Amino acid sequence: MFLDTTTLFDSRIKLVLFETHERDLKKDWSASYVFEVQLLDGTKIGHCDLRLDHLDSIYIAGNIGYEIDERFWNQNYATDAVKLLIKLAKMHEMEYVTITCQENNFASNKVAKKCGFKFIEKTSIPKRHQMYLEGLREVMIYQLVL
DSSP states (O other): OOOOOTTOBOSSEEEEEEEEEOOBGGGTBOOEEEEEEEETTSOEEEEEEEEOOOOHHHHHHOSEEEEEOGGGTTSSHHHHHHHHHHHHHHHTTOSEEEEEEOTTOHHHHHHHHHTTOEEEEEEEOOTTSHHHHTTOOEEEEEEEEO
């Protein structure tokens, strides 16, 4: 099910596979990849992941997640990482991918738009969802049809 990810790099960054997770529908978990985002010289600058399923929990959490260390903000590394994850999603023949973020997270909203995602809706997080348990109440949902 998991593919070779050694081609996930561009002229500035590479995604280095950290771990994979098998699908566990009893726990409502998607199969997923987790990567370190690194500069080409190996400097770790963040992490990202791709969740391969379209479960209800993934609609709220998103297929694509990313976080870039603060000292590397405002350099478009998150945009680069998302584009590489889109490439991997296409390799898996996913029909679409989603990104979700908080309304006040202007940087993540901007990344979604720069990568061609379209705003779908702002929605409440169900009380049973892990994100709700972490104190979040609403998310902005973006989708990119592949």
